[in-house]
Amino acid sequence: MADSTTPDKAPTFAPVYTDGPVPLPGDEPEIAIVAGVDGRPVVVPTITPGAVIAFPAGDARPPKEIYVRRRTTEGEDLGETLTLPVRPPIDKADSNVGFEIPQLPHGIYDIWYAGGRPSKSPPPLVEPPDPTASQWLTIQIKPQLRPVDAVVSGRPGTTVEVAVGVAGGKPTDPTEVTLSGFTSTIRLAPGQSKRVPVGADGLARFKVKIGSDGDVYLAATSETFAPVAIRVVGGPEYPIRDHRLQPGDLLLCQGSGFVSTSIQRLEREQLGPPTSQAVPGCSATRERPWYSHVAVYLDHGETAEMLDSGLLLHSLEQTQKQCTTLDVYRREGITEDEQQRIVASVRAYGYRPYAYGQIAKMAQLATVTGTTSDWKVWIAGFIGGAGLNILAKLKAWFKGEPFVPLYTGPVKGRAAMICSELAAWSYHDADVEFEVAPWWPIMESEGMLGTLNEQMDYTTPNMIARSLDATFQFQSWPAVPPQVVVCSDQIRLGEGLEFDTGSAVIREADEDLLAQLVAVLAADPGIKDISVEGHTDSVGSDEDNIRLSQARAEAVRLWMVEHGVAASRLSSVGHGEAQPLVANDTRANRHRNRRVEFRRAP
Incomplete structure (x- = not known):
């Protein structure tokens, strides 16, 4: 968003409620x-x-x-x-x-x-x-304007509907909404006006034509309401990969509404640019957005999140609706018992108001x-x-009167929470180690983090995303296929293959990862001499670890052959614990070391 702090126009106000950021035109909100x-x-x-x-x-x-x-x-x-x-x-x-x-x-x-x-x-x-x-x-x-769906998608050549309402119900006065930001590939449908009145149902509806593959943010604006962005994606439709979600997963969201200019500006100054994760072994990076919200995945398609109406338990689809991007992060090495304890801690909170x-x-x-x-x-x-x-x-x-602050400050503890505080408390109360860091340095220098309650109070979604205990897994929304990165010496999957303890059986949830790898190899027959290599942590004997890593690598090789890859292009080998990525000194690091890699011959 544009910086409105200029010598001739210093802001009189800036907002204190965050729900963004996304590219939006017009005046910045104010404090x-x-x-x-x-x-x-x-x-x-x-x-x-x-x-x-x-x-x-x-x-x-x-x-x-x-x-x-x-x-x-x-x-x-x-x-x-x-x-x-x-x-x-x-x-x-x-x-x-x-x-x-x-x-x-x-x-x-x-x-x-x-x-x-x-x-x-x-x-x-x-x-x-x-x-x-x-x-x-x-x-x-x-x-504030609010879209029915923060992301609208369709195949090239189709016409889709973008519907925009207002937060909190129907506007009391006649209201017109303007939609802008179109490109040569995504534009207004023939005969559709860019300015539409809000109808009896409380919505302004626009027909948008998707000419070809594209991915743009459109901006909905109105004279009396804060603007909102709608992401329009043109291209193939991919299934939502909710089968990859696990209880306790952290859902990091890039929102679609107006953003706190001051908070956004300060957080970028204190934490640096949005998350950019290197792909190990490659020069490629996974660029992630600047997050404004976080929810906790419970199970069976249910999520928990702190919204302005308080703590809500609802569907994954309802969480996705408010996000222009929704990413999944997970605690490295988390166990099924820990996952269930996190879910239980969230359910025990009951209703809580927003802080x-x-x-x-x-x-x-x-x-x-x-x-x-x-x-x-x-x-x-x-x-x-x-x-x-x-x-x-x-x-x-x-x-001789009791002191009552004039400034209505934070509510310490769990009586009221913000979204990131909910995520942090749910892990803490489940006795699952999760360090929310780094905090803003200014918070530490101002002495704001002296107690556990204060540390929980002043978390943000971007702090959670940058925690060493959280690892990006995949983009949940908009739905995209599994990531496969072809490097000069290896092929990297965006997500790791998971095996049950002591097992070499490929999980059904991982088959779409291997299917995408098979599709990449089918499209490029020049990729040959691929070595499927298994690795373990240091738990167990050397012999057992060699045997287990070899069995897992061979299971992956056989699956790929059965699904169309020529056997002559593949080989398998198990290295056991001999080639760790990191020291085997914590459970999270041992989890990182248990892996299957795909190496290419030089």
Whole structure:
């Protein structure tokens, strides 16, 4: 996305809710900063309609309803007060109640806790509309376009439909959506206008013609809604390879909505460019996107993820719908028992609300590290957070009152979570080693990672993707065939062949890998003299390891011959533990060393 921080146009705002990034046109989102007590600026979170705002149900005086009123950043009242019902706990184990953000125009809104006083609410920033109400928080509501499908695909020569709605339901006012970004291969169908009104069903529908193979991002924009990208892929249709998924797999997603400019900019500065993984033994690399979201695969097509509406368990298809790319990462050497423990830990959480405070804290951190040139935003980020809390603490001490932060910060522990925090806690609570690292260096220097709760709070999907304990497996969405890379001295599969302990039987789930390799060899008869080579870890005797590695290599060779590769092109050999890729000092490394390779004669 374009950098809007220029000398003549420094941003007044930047967002604190992330769902991207993808290439999008137009103005960058902004960080919302409002006038707090005595006019001091306060950083507030940006939230889309349809999100659920939750708070503890254990308050001594729980609310009966919620008041919402729009205002300027300086506190001027801009309209009537809305009354919203309180959402009760989903079950007895749920410790949170809340309310759903309605479809409201873009703006700053004060929210009052009616009929009671929350135990952890800041003092009112402006006068409440009712003497029995107290202000609970201030938010920026940012309506956003949302596609029905983040990826639309079709064969060359076909016409496909791109449908775009809005987050949180139908827009209250007439709305037009514009679709742009077309190329010579993917373009509007004849007679289709690039600007379409949202219909009675809440969707703007476009017909798009796929002329030939292509892969582009189209941008849907509207005057009153944040833009969204839709990926359109033209080419052969491949089956979704969900048979390769295993319980506990981490699903890293590149989202399709607007992105936090400040968070994205700071994370790229702190972590470097998006993930680029070298293919061992080759000069080729696997280029992976910049991730904005992570989900946990459970089993039988079910996933768990933290969305703005809270923790949801739903289908893999529903997870795919929101992603322009969905990649699978896995803990090296994970056992079936560990996988089931991870699934059990996720299911035990029940409903949990989204932790907007943690996202807001990271956005605030981005403002104080100089990622924007606007000095007012820089000062607001500091005063609105740490500085204002210090003043509030001193005031509470002098008055003998309990200290309540003016800044609604992170919810420590598992009471509320962000998506990457869910993934990290699920592994931790299952007693499965998984180091989330590297963190942003600025987090460490600011002393934000002193406790386990804080370390969990400030994880991001890109930190998880870069963990030494996580390995990229394959792209789940859009569906693509298994990767086969032909190098000068070897042929590399994008995914490893897996064998059960002590077994040389090829798993059914791995047969599509070998089938793709057979197809590559059939297309290039010049590739000859291929040695199928088996390797083991150091567990067991040398003789047993030689025997097992040879049996596995021979099983692969025979499978390939049975499926059309001339026997004269193949040979097999077992090396046992003699040629490890890495030291056999951890379970993950031993897993890396158990492999089958395909070497080419020089």
